[in-house]
Amino acid sequence: MRAAWRRREAIEGYLFLAPAVLIIGAFHVWPALYVFYMSLFRWDILQGAFLGFRNYEHLLQDADFLRSLLLTLVYALGTVPLEMAAGLAVALVLHQRLRFRGLFRLLYFLPYVTSQVAVALVWGWVFNPSYGAANGLLASLGLAPQHWLLEPGGIFAPDAPPSLALAAIMIVTVWYYLGFHAVVFLSGLAAIPGDLVEAARIDGASGLKLFRHVTFPLLSPTTYFLLLIATIGAMTSFNLIYVMGGGGQSFGCAGNPLGTTQVAALFVFDRFWCQTELGYASAAAFVLGLLILALSALNGRLFGRRTVYVG
């Protein structure tokens, strides 16, 4: 009797799990496995010869792929810390009892709910070398105009990433995600028990000290969550970079100018759709997936353990 009831309960449990398992299985696990399978072949439009791991060997010697990984890293390092820090700063301000707090929250969050393609096109105009507002601003400061999204030269050194084009895209990325970080940080701030802050105040902590020793540590679950998803987001970033790098327009493919905005996701897209090297692109996608997995594990190891949960 009892066993039957248990079995029924188990079946019910599996039934509840089934939709999620089916969806994740069909749209994540199965494609990932299939990508791995494809990566073992020479695969143009049609499946070709079995290559074993030769696509992977080729990848490790492919200067374009290695550059795309470096650019991805530069992009992630240049955007994630900035958008998180700026988001936290905004959240701290908005956490105060301000007038029009709701309005400010809305304003900061607005970019995040706007289509990335629309955002990229508008910013493309801001950075237009002849007519854009960015050069207008430089001119009003008495500075020389720039090529912005058309400039492959590096901002620190001529041949070192990021190019001015990628740097411009990074600025837009930070602007785009700042509001999202602010709103999540705000909810994190709201979850900090008031009595802890009050106790610290009674003990004489205030300002920076209060932030450093109480607020920031207690925000750590939020910070960790944001760090994890922002890193994954940056590593797989595509839309903004694709559109602002001139992808899909005219006859180029992805990652203009001169490939200096071709981050890993764009490399995969380029090899898959523009060069129709489906097997090779699959290998690159699989490597990127593994790298993200490794980075997430590293994130967990470095920061996950320092996370303080209260309540």
Next chain:
Amino acid sequence: MVHKVYALFLALLLASCGPAASPSPTEQPTSNATAAPEPAVTITFWHGQSGVLGDRLNELIAKFNSSHKIQVQGAFQGTYDQLYQKIVSAIQAGSVPDMAMVSGPPQTAQYWKAKALIPVQQFIDSPDGFTADQLKDFVPALLNDNSLPVNGKQTLVSWPFSKSLALLYYNPDILAQAGVQVPKTWEDLKAALITVKSKTTATPLEYTPDVYYFFLPYLWSQGGDALSADYSKAAFNSTQGLAALQYQTDLVLADKTAVVTQGFDWQNPFAQGKVAFAVSTSVSRPFIEQAMPSDHTFKVGMAPLPAGPKGAATDLFGNNLVIFAKTPSDHQRAAWLFMKWLTDTDQTVAWSLASGYMPLRVSAQNAPDFKAAAQKDDRVLVAINALTDGHGIPGSPDWQKMQPVLGDMVTSALLGKASPKDAITAAEKKVNDILAGQ
């Protein structure tokens, strides 16, 4: 019974000509005498024509359906890029449509290499096709654009449909202000840009530096070519190639008469009357006119690309039609009959006038509707007259891999990142590596 079927077929054929049709001699169905009756099948046609063009295409399809047993279902698949992606996916999945649009010979070559197509030549040579005389009514450059070497013989693999080519656009008001004529040669253009710069406040030229708008036409106009005839090696690292790259590098870096843009970013400034010259495809005019401020309009000037010592040359753009191999033979035949109908003089004139693409037949230029339109606005003739100078994009299945390499070659020279010589040498090596399958 046989007579009945034949009579029915004849009736259908006449019906397809329509009451308003005034068939030219080339339309006489001389080779159709032994053609089988039209199959009563429904075929799917994937295309990438949206907006107004999509509406016009649907009207053409509806017109065909109302007069034929064959029923065509047009299915819009997104932009040309998306259409390509869906066809590649469909070939993978083994569930292709009956026919589709392809944007240019390189994609056709890819599908052909994947054994996904049957050559249109098969139908042209059949009783459903054309006699040699009838085929002569099609613009030769367009037939070349649709031919690939098959067993050493140029064979029509695809069939032309919406074709355009690269042209020089100009603002006549600025030209008048500067006192310059529409340039006929590359040297004329260079000089005109300098005059515009010195005599007006306009930007002389704005363009997006890909390989098509200056490099290839200039190269062809000097007698050079991008690839060897059998598409096995790069051929652009030549005196002509270097001159082609040097020419535009001089405009941008030395004369400072050309401003480099991205995508179609030149279009708005040009429409606002701030730019004297631009290069784009022949279908850009409505887009430019649409972007014009209503209080400041001008008549968009269109001219063929400038000529070199070997005459003028221009790239053929637009799309062609293909029939897939993995579809039943009666569907394939139906697809061909539809394609053929689409390019009848009546339809090609109607489509050209509605879309801005070029009519595909010589006889179309003498059709009354077309003549009337040309009389009203002679700009419709500019693209057609340039057709004889049209070069197809190289029909190599690897062209899509080479195109960004060549684009980067032009960009790096124009931005001063590499000398034209270094840029062209680096690109040649990469292209040869691609062609060698490395």
